[in-house]
Amino acid sequence: MGESLFLCHSLGAPPCSIRAHVGKHGVGLLKAERYCFFISNRLILRQILHCFTTRKLLRHLSIQTQDTPNPRSLKFLPGKPVLGSGTIDFPSPSSAECSSLARVLFEIEGVKSVFFGPDFITVTKVNEDVEWTDIKRHALDAIAKFFESGDPITTGAVHNESLSEDDDDIVSMIKELLDTRIRPTVQEDGGDVIYKGFEDGTVKLKLVGSCTGCPSSTVTLRNGIQNMLQFYIPEVDNVEQVIIKICCAM
Incomplete structure (x- = not known):
């Protein structure tokens, strides 16, 4: 007993x-x-x-990672919608006030910028000398915890299709090609292309996400985007990248 x-x-x-x-x-x-x-x-x-x-x-909660053409950018695939549609760029910590997840990712040492796509998150590090090991580990943990929380991904404006009723025929064709043929391909690589204007035959575009600082961005603009736009729209003479400098307070 x-x-x-x-x-x-x-x-x-x-x-x-x-x-x-x-x-x-x-x-x-x-x-x-x-x-x-x-x-x-x-x-x-x-x-x-x-x-x-x-x-x-x-x-x-399995999250996959995918390399991009930019060695300083890594694409995270949580296996569920991030924005659902559209993209939003966070080039600096000060731009991440509308997203708790972006703010947490910026707290990871070595992170330079954050980018959200329809079903992916792109994290870009400050330079190639910084190892991905710690950044990847902390980012995976932050993303998993965020999706468990059920919080909204962002309260800021999301960039979707760029068509407008005020556009003339040429601008409408440019935007349609960007939205249907070019942007989906660029998003596959963890980035996006944003239309910024058309003047005197020159299409002005802003590259974001993994495209920012990518060694092959010039090739993408000239051999990819420019050639396609010129093929379908004879009025396009040139494609120019718009670069916005980010000033970070130290």
């Missing part, structure tokens, strides 16, 4: 529960052992269910 009491106590069963089954002459010993067996199996079942639930949760 003493061994049965010890076994039940080690499994978390209160001693008073055992004593209630044990009679004056030891008649309740069998009942006590059965009770211990019941408690033991219940704990084992609970552990199995806990492991199953944990594994299911880990699969649900």
